[in-house]
Amino acid sequence: MNISFAKPSLPKAAALVVGVAEGRALSATAARLDSRAGGVLTRAMAGDQFTGKSGQFLPILAPHDLKVDRIVLAGLGKLEKFDSAAAEKLGGAIVGHLAASRTAQASIAVDAHKESPITAAESAARLAYGASLRSYRFGKYRTKKRDRDRPPPRRLTVMVADPAKARAAYRPLSGIAAGVFLTRDLVSEPANVLFPVALAARARQLTDDGVKVQVMGEARMEKLGMGSLLGVGRGSRHESQLVVMQWNGAPKAKTRTPIAFIGKGVTFDTGGISIKASAGMEDMKWDMGGSGVVIGLMRALARRKAKVNAVGVIGLVENMPSGSAQRPGDIVTTMSGQTIEVLNTDAEGRLVLADALWYTQSRFKPRFMVDLATLTGAIIVALGTERAGLFSNDETLRDQLMAAGDAVGEKLWPMPSDAAYGKEIDCDIADMKNIGSGRGAGSVTAAKFLERFVNKVPWAHLDIAGVTWSKKGSALVPKGGTAFGVRLLDRLVANSYEVK
Ligand code: BES
Ligand code: MN
Ligand code: ZN
Secondary structure, three states, X not given: OEEEEEOOOOOXXXXXXXXXXXXXXXXXXXXXXXXXXXXXXXXXXXXXXXXXXXXXXXXXXXXXXXXXXXXXXXEEEOHHHOOHHHHHHHHXXXXXXXHHOOOOEEEEXXXXXXOOOOOHHHHHHHHHHHHHHHOOOOOOOOOOOOOOOOOOOOEEEXXXXXXXXXXXXXXXXXXXXXXXXXXXXXXXXXXXXXXXXXXXXXXXXXXXXXXXXXXXXXXHHHHHOOHHHHHHHOOOOOOOEEEEEEEEOOOXXXXXXXXXXXXXXXXXXXXXXOOOOOOOHHHHHXXXXXXXXXXXXXXXXXXOOOOOEEEEEEEEEEEOOOOOOOOOOEEEEOOOOOEXXXXXXXXXXXXXXXXXXXXXXXXXXXXXXXXXXXXXXXXXXXXXXXXXXXXXXXXXXXXXXXXXXXXXXXXXXXXOOOHHHHHOOOOOOOOEEOOOOOOOOHHHHHHHHHHOOOOOOOEEEEEOOOOOEEOOOEOOEOOEEOOOOHHHHHHHHHHHOOOO
């Protein structure tokens, strides 16, 4: 979808979207149109189906005396509550509405409202951002168009009094959207296309954004002693990879300690020898979701030139059963020196992260580490698809993450981390086992496992198994890969970690 900003005019567009605040209060543009067209807007609102509440739309077809094919009244809700988040949501909803009515081209008129907490330019930029996020499609494998496809409009013009200002406010937002789109692309790719080496190659493309990218293969990881990560990949024909991405955007970058993001990148999770049931196994193509978020986040930070030093580390493996696969009962030695008895080869994400986390803290001594992983089915039982699980050893980081998640609508929920849960993974013949003894709290024991590899660095773990893929979609997220975490962590950085 092509988005542009322009000064207000009466366009020949197929559809012109104008705002109406709650209580049928026409915005300035709407009022002008209404008087030019003999009160058709006011009459259309006479019933009680459209009152200007947010989420409401009312199309007026072929309005008399006007050149547009259609005017669409869009509910703004209460103007005092029309903030950036509301503007983004409205932009997304507008694209949803226009796609449903198969509109190829539209203009949106954004007016100033003195009651609203944001300026018209900011509102225009946020609207465009929301529209863009919602317009995403993963269409590369469809060779024929179908009737029931609802493509977003090809062109969207946002009309506002100061288009230059809106354009400037939109620029960093479009950088974040580019990161979100990259993550969605990666998560949507099938595993025959996106195996570890291929995913590493996609990460390598971030060099075009000014990110330093280093890719390590199995030989290098062997030397580093990453027996835990390598054990998971042993059953696959595809070579495992560890990718390190560095964005040095802070002024005097060399003197500043980085923050770090770590992602689980299991490009396909069959379960290995502890093989999964076949029903739904196709979902395990997105078991690299955590690494996808880290890659997209690095693009977002680089594209908007965030004033921060950030590193991204992703462990990429394919978990397959074969004659060379790791067996239940195998004992592996991690880079940290700690040993693990692998009792279930399907609890593989934590084995990958164990070495990735240890490597990250020992090489970079970061201010904090946040890892993301589609780690446990149990987190879906606990929180469903609404919130991701948040585990942390640091109260400040936990609060910052909660606030950032609430702000962007990628919501987290704090989970417990009592030492007692950690006892569940104590083992008789190795330092730990990779599954808990009891049957409950599988997400918590998994987090306690990870904690043994963070070496006291402030750390948080986001279990994103329930939120990485959406079967229904929402205002800013079409169904499919969500990129949950990119906007959240970008906001965390913007709120608390950028040099002013
Ligand atoms: N990738 C899965 C977790 C998962 C399940 C993500 C469903 C998304 C949807 C993970 O590797 C896994 O298999 N976890 C096991 C752990 C168990 C063996 C202790 C699980 O959750 O069943
Ligand atoms: Mn698994
Ligand atoms: Zn997995």
